[in-house]
Amino acid sequence: MIRQRKLGRGVAVVGAGMSRFGMFSDLDAKDLFIEAYRAMLASVDKGVGPEDIDALYLGNFSNDFFAEQSHWGAILSDALGLVPKPASRVEGACASSALAVREAVFAIASGFYDIVLVGGFEDMSKRTTEEVAAGLALAASPDERAAGFTFPGVFGAVATAYFQRYGATCADLWEVTIKSHQNAVLNPKAQYRKSIQEIMDGKVEKSRSRGLPLPQWQDERAFLADARANPAIAWPMHLFDCSPISDGAACLLLVGEELARSFTDDPLHVAGIGQASGRSLSQADDLTSLEASRSAAREAYAMAGLQPSDVQFAEVHDCFSIAEILHIEDLGFFPAGEGYRAVTRGETRRDGPMPINTSGGLKCKGHPVGATGSAQLVELWEQLRQSAGPRQIENPDLRVGAAHSMGGTGGTCAVTILERR
């Protein structure tokens, strides 16, 4: 039996915004958070200023490692003109800002604060790829690391187990990739805004301009199957299965529900929140499903009084293509072993019955790890309010969206359900 946890006070989202995601040699975490904050301010229909904000919550994985500066709560509180308002950083590896959002929800639901700014950021691109890989690996469990795994290796093992159990292949995973790129083409803030077809055509054109022999890819699937175009990183994880190194920030404005109409006539309701911990994969009976995802989802559904079938679209933590497939099964959108078939059938496309990662996902929107959980909620905000522009899901009755974040290999997972009423 699932215990139904409730909040003593409802919480609403009344604003949301994000910076561009990408690799920005001239922007640091402060610049990016201010960019996200300004986008958030512009999204609040009836306006808000720093004087209205009671407190700041920040998700960040490890800017102390990536940018050699910690204690960002104090820095950003000052930069946004919020001093002496309190600021706390929350960390749960790549789920950090989803966890920060939960703390902001609790702070309001407790009655202590009314209006809370919450967001996340990561500034990763000033380090070498090797350094970033080493920094990210600190979030893996000690025995995963002792076994020599970095994250592409861990998710390679997860994919191999999934293939063995359910008969999926690399080609199935690349359907996730193709979809993510198609969605990101329509997201002006995404890091990669080209479809696989465009990337392929670009490479052909480059060969032509240099007078080199032209690659003979028949279509984008053939391109992804070519080991020169899409080399294996840790088989079966290839280059195009992996999310990139990114800089970026995102934030939301949360308020006590009874105050929401002072900020907008179209607030979103925080219908469900769930968070759970999981054991190291070395102790897992089954690599193809994450206990923490399932548990966090159960908690969020129970609070919301909703079923998986009530969720109309979702952003899930696709740090690797295989992860997206695991998560859409663990969240109950598809039965175990059916996720890859649903993807291949096009059901998770923007025009399918269960759109997944309309933002482009971590794969193409980008994955500044501490920003990701908040950025997923920015996409929910835009889709639910019918303001996602050319990538808007064509459903005028969009009411319920879910976001799923994962830290490590499922050591921490969080699920947030937003509802438009």
Add this chain to the structure above:
Amino acid sequence: MIRQRKLGRGVAVVGAGMSRFGMFSDLDAKDLFIEAYRAMLASVDKGVGPEDIDALYLGNFSNDFFAEQSHWGAILSDALGLVPKPASRVEGACASSALAVREAVFAIASGFYDIVLVGGFEDMSKRTTEEVAAGLALAASPDERAAGFTFPGVFGAVATAYFQRYGATCADLWEVTIKSHQNAVLNPKAQYRKSIQEIMDGKVEKSRSRGLPLPQWQDERAFLADARANPAIAWPMHLFDCSPISDGAACLLLVGEELARSFTDDPLHVAGIGQASGRSLSQADDLTSLEASRSAAREAYAMAGLQPSDVQFAEVHDCFSIAEILHIEDLGFFPAGEGYRAVTRGETRRDGPMPINTSGGLKCKGHPVGATGSAQLVELWEQLRQSAGPRQIENPDLRVGAAHSMGGTGGTCAVTILERR
């Protein structure tokens, strides 16, 4: 006018425990947290087990830097048998676990959870002193760091400003040190359990046993004034003005107030919480008082409906001797410029009218930074429940104690007031 913030549900402390503090080459953060957890379990009068706990909050500054492992929420959740219960890490430099306690309070007050384990830890001693200094410096503001300051330097500047303004001297600061050592002698978990007199006598004995000329210190004050015994680190901060490098952990069990009697007949009430951010010292008009301390204290007093004069004893963040003096003024226990006089008059001794840092403080109990905020509350728990053993404040009517934590040079401050009813 101070806004009086309130919680929708009262929160009680029903257990508290800490590990030994010190430098332990054979213990890591997990070992230390388990030690603290067991001490906490033993403190819960009517018993509690992992199955009762809904969620875990952890304060930690930077074990990713100090021990090259992050994502400790997942590790400790597993180690304590709590999986799939959620675990979140909270960071606010050296105030980290005071911030974690606030989040635990909000999580319960929100109605979402009933029983929350909250604590903090830091495992610092496996790095060299130079590396620890560099790691800690990441918590200073960017312009403090750009100016070449490490923390002893910053607090040296603060002390110089205080001396200039109020006429205090190094000898006044050393009264803080003498008191801290006297208290720590009575704390079996403290890192330094010798009085200055004992340390001095030990050095004389060492010289005697080696046949060296005997030092001619007349008393402990002469010892501290001897630059060979107590060298300047960053004048006027000398060796004995500085807290040490420490390993340790501490934790508390918080529950919804209406549930407290299921755990103990003598719970403590979370009467007031306050947290605030401050600007970099480079922007401060006055180095002798921290805006964030004053603001956090105001918030906590307002919630509790108490005045500074209602607080009977306190643990304050004495990372450096001068910091203790600033904080006892900023918390309103003494007027500005009077704190050092009160210390010199013995008013903050264990047998004085306003005991400060009966645990030995950060200076002598030790300062594993992420554990410190929780460990301060462990001292409040023991004192308020008359269970502090030989260092018990001799007042059978001890009802109200306060803890104050500081991150950086006041970038983040938090105040927690506990009350026995």
